Every structure is written in structure tokens, then in C-alpha cells.
Amino acid sequence: MSASHYQLVIVGGGPAGLTAGLYAARARINTLLIEKTAVSGQVLVTERVDNYPGFADGVSGYELMEKMALHAERFGLQKKLAGIAEFALEGPEKRFSLENGETITADAVILCNGARPRKLNIPGEREFAGRGVSYCATCDGPFYRNQEIAVVGGGNTAIQEALHLTKFAQKITVIHRRSELRATKILQERAFAEEKIEFVWNTQVKAVQGGKSGVESLLLSGEGGAEQVLPVTGVFMFIGIQPNNELLPLEVLEHDQAGFLHTDEAMATALPGVFAAGDIRSKKFRQIVNAASDGAVAALSAGHYLEQHFPNTSDKSS
Ligand SMILES: Cc1cc2nc3c(=O)[nH]c(=O)nc-3n(C[C@H](O)[C@H](O)[C@H](O)COP(=O)(O)OP(=O)(O)OC[C@H]3O[C@@H](n4cnc5c(N)ncnc54)[C@H](O)[C@@H]3O)c2cc1C
Structure with a gap:
């Protein structure tokens, strides 16, 4: 047997991957979690998580993920920091070619690749990325101390992050394409009560404008196409997410129009031995x-699959 064979490979080290790792390692399944950037996933960029059970006073995204990683490690989850360049998932043996040339094989896999913020794809967005256009309030909020900025979006993430930005900015204009927010009522109440936050309804951002020093304004299009220029030095975009599916073999994995993977309620895809969990799945709500x-x-489910299809390999060592 190859020295790099595991019973189970988990792709991605966000909340889905780390929890899968905890359960698998605790069930004594020889498991390797492969993460390409930093174990933690999207939660790392979340300043304060207020809705994870057990943390009544809230918890920083960093601390929550550190605890999840330590918990899985306590049961012996093995982790590898590496990018997967190619996935072969169709046969009974799953094969992963890593960017460093290494090959890992496994009897089953759980895809926890997650998602990332969606872009507006408007003029100036790419040009000013990192110079006034941001997708992460935790990372970039402190750069906008006492400045006037904008947040685009009306869901939980947009409102939560707008509230976080009140710590730094002088004024935050929330631009939403609808006439009411999708965020939960408690977030709405907090945002409406916050004097630094103003709302612009039924309006879309058409372009990000600026000069050598960065963003200077947004070109907005309101009801009936009426245009207006909003002077701001920064804009944070929170308009949804897109799946991290670029390297996945989508030709053999069933997915929705946006590229999120279909599974049944046991998290099984239509490919035997291939499971998916977390934000990469096609589902309505995406939370930690x-x-x-x-x-x-x-x-x-993967444990059950391994027992059924690989009954004599329960103590397979890598
Ligand atoms: C700004 C922001 C604020 C949020 N706030 C909250 C909140 O307050 N409460 C809440 O419940 N939810 C919140 N969410 C949503 C929450 O973060 C996600 O629902 C959750 O992180 C999804 O977990 P996941 O494990 O499925 O994916 P992710 O967290 O996206 O993790 C996926 C991981 O997989 C890795 N990966 C991807 N492809 C590969 C590959 N080919 N090889 C190896 N590794 C790979 C990625 O690097 C990443 O680390 C927020 C999201 C954002 C963006």
C-alpha cells in the first residue's frame, strides 16, 4: 500500500472540515485534512461571531476556529497544508494530486471547500481592490478611521460587518438594491439604531471611481435609473458568496446553476464515497x-460507507 493512503481525506479546514475531522478522528478513522491556505476558513475574517451556541458573550472568529482545530487535534486528526491541483473521484480509490507533486489516495472523501465573497464585476472594482475596495471588514476596517465609507448588501453579513465598521468609520452608507433588508430582525434593529449608519434603498453601484490615492466615490443608480455620486474613501462588498469549486471535477459532480454541490441528507453526492459538507453544498442558509x-x-456517513465497502481496513495506517 502506498505510504500516502488514508481511509478518509477531508478537503478544507473551515468549520465543516474541522468538525468532520473531529468526528472521523474520534471514530478512529485514519483521516487526513488537506487545507490550501490556513485552517479556519472564512470565519477567520469574522471579527465577532455572536450566534454560535455556547458562546453567550460572542467569540472572535479566530478564537472559535482555534478551539475547533485544537478539539479535532486532541483526537488525532492529521492535517496537511497543501493545494490540491487535481481530483480523481470516480473510482473506488480517490486520488489527489497536490501542487507539490505528492499524490494522496483515500477510500472516501469529504469535500468541505467552502465559498468566498462574490464580486460585483463593475468598472473600478478590480482596479481599486485593496485600495479602497474590500471584502473583509475585520481585515481592512482599521484603515478607515474617521472616514466616510460604504457597505454594499442587505443580508446578515453586510449588516453585521457595517455594525463592526462603526468602530472605525465616521459614517457608513449601506447601499441595498431592495427596499428592505434581508438581515435578521435583531441585526436590523441594531443597524437602524446606529447613528453612524445611513441607508440608500433600491440602488445599485454602477462603478467605483477614484485616482492614484484610491477610491474617491461610487457611481450609484437608483429608482428609474437616476444616477448619483456618493463620495467615499472605501467600499465593502457583501453581496453573497460563490463556491470554491474551480478545481473540482464538476463534470462528474452534480451541482446547481451557481456551482454548489448537490448532496442527499446524509451529505452523500451521487459519486460513491464522495461526500460534501458546509458552504460548498447547494443549500439555503450558510452559517458556521x-x-x-x-x-x-x-x-x-463516510464512516458507514467505509464499514460497508472497506470492512477490513478499519485500522489502516498511512
Ligand atoms: C465576512 C463574513 C462574516 C460571517 N459571519 C458569520 C457569523 O457571524 N456567523 C455565522 O454563523 N456565519 C458567518 N459567516 C458564514 C460562515 O463563515 C460560513 O458559513 C462558514 O465558514 C462555512 O464553513 P465551511 O467549512 O463550509 O467553509 P469555509 O469556511 O469557506 O472553509 C473552506 C476551506 O476550504 C479551503 N479550500 C477550498 N478549496 C480547497 C482545495 N482545493 N484544497 C484545499 N483546501 C481548500 C479554503 O481555503 C477554506 O479554508 C460569515 C461569512 C463571512 C464571509
Whole structure:
């Protein structure tokens, strides 16, 4: 047997991957979690998580993920920091070619690749990325102390991050293409009560404008196409997410129009031995708590699959 064979490979080290890793390692399944950047996933860029059960006073995204990683490590989850260049998932043996030339094989896999912020794809967005256009309030908020900035979006993430930005900015204009927010009521109440936050309704951002020093204004299009220029030095975009599916073999994995993977309620894809969990799945709500739940279900299902199809390899060592 190859020295790099595992019973289970988990792709991605966000809440879904780490919870799957915890369950799998605790069930004594020889498991390797492969993460290409930093174990933690999107939560790392979340300043304060207020809705994860058990943390009544809230918890920083960093601390929550550090605890999840330590918890999985306590049961012996093995981790590898590496990018996967190619996935071969169709046969009974799953094969992963890493960017460093290494090959890893496994009897089953849980795809926890997650997602990333969607772009507006408007003029100036790419040009000013990192110079006034941001997708992460935790990372870039402190650069906008006492400045006037904008947040684009009306969901939970947009409102939560707008509230966080009040710590730094003098004024935050939330630009939303609809006439009401999609964010939960409690976030809405906090945002409406916050005097630094103003709202511009039924309006879309048409372009990001600026000069050598960075963003100077946004070109907005309101009801009936009426245009207006909003002077700001920064704009944070929170208009949804897109799946991290670029390297996945989408020709053999069923997915929705946006490229999120279809699974059944056991987190199984239509390919035997291939499971998916967390934000990479096609589903309505994407939160840490249900990513973790998906991860737990996927690991239990993978364990069941391994018992059925590889009954004599319960103590396979890498
Ligand atoms: C700004 C922001 C604020 C948020 N705030 C909250 C909140 O307050 N409460 C809440 O419940 N949810 C919040 N969310 C949503 C929450 O972060 C996600 O639902 C959750 O992180 C999804 O977990 P996941 O494990 O599925 O994916 P992710 O967290 O996206 O993790 C996926 C991981 O997989 C890795 N990966 C991807 N492709 C590969 C590959 N080919 N090889 C190896 N590794 C790979 C990525 O690098 C990443 O680390 C927020 C999201 C954002 C963006």
C-alpha cells in the first residue's frame, strides 16, 4: 500500500472540515485534512461571531476556529497544508494530486471547500481592490478611521460587518438594491439604531471611481435609473458568496446553476464515497453552525460507507 493512503481525506479546514475531522478522528478513522491556505476558513475574517451556541458573550472568529482545530487535534486528526491541483473521484480509490507533486489516495472523501465573497464585476472594482475596495471588514476596517465609507448588501453579513465598521468609520452608507433588508430582525434593529449608519434603498453601484490615492466615490443608480455620486474613501462588498469549486471535477459532480454541490441528507453526492459538507453544498442558509452540522453528518456517513465497502481496513495506517 502506498505510504500516502488514508481511509478518509477531508478537503478544507473551515468549520465543516474541522468538525468532520473531529468526528472521523474520534471514530478512529485514519483521516487526513488537506487545507490550501490556513485552517479556519472564512470565519477567520469574522471579527465577532455572536450566534454560535455556547458562546453567550460572542467569540472572535479566530478564537472559535482555534478551539475547533485544537478539539479535532486532541483526537488525532492529521492535517496537511497543501493545494490540491487535481481530483480523481470516480473510482473506488480517490486520488489527489497536490501542487507539490505528492499524490494522496483515500477510500472516501469529504469535500468541505467552502465559498468566498462574490464580486460585483463593475468598472473600478478590480482596479481599486485593496485600495479602497474590500471584502473583509475585520481585515481592512482599521484603515478607515474617521472616514466616510460604504457597505454594499442587505443580508446578515453586510449588516453585521457595517455594525463592526462603526468602530472605525465616521459614517457608513449601506447601499441595498431592495427596499428592505434581508438581515435578521435583531441585526436590523441594531443597524437602524446606529447613528453612524445611513441607508440608500433600491440602488445599485454602477462603478467605483477614484485616482492614484484610491477610491474617491461610487457611481450609484437608483429608482428609474437616476444616477448619483456618493463620495467615499472605501467600499465593502457583501453581496453573497460563490463556491470554491474551480478545481473540482464538476463534470462528474452534480451541482446547481451557481456551482454548489448537490448532496442527499446524509451529505452523500451521487459519486460513491464522495461526500460534501458546509458552504460548498447547494443549500439555503450558510452559517458556521450548519457547516459544522454538515461536517458531523458527512463524517458519520463516510464512516458507514467505509464499514460497508472497506470492512477490513478499519485500522489502516498511512
Ligand atoms: C465576512 C463574513 C462574516 C460571517 N459571519 C458569520 C457569523 O457571524 N456567523 C455565522 O454563523 N456565519 C458567518 N459567516 C458564514 C460562515 O463563515 C460560513 O458559513 C462558514 O465558514 C462555512 O464553513 P465551511 O467549512 O463550509 O467553509 P469555509 O469556511 O469557506 O472553509 C473552506 C476551506 O476550504 C479551503 N479550500 C477550498 N478549496 C480547497 C482545495 N482545493 N484544497 C484545499 N483546501 C481548500 C479554503 O481555503 C477554506 O479554508 C460569515 C461569512 C463571512 C464571509
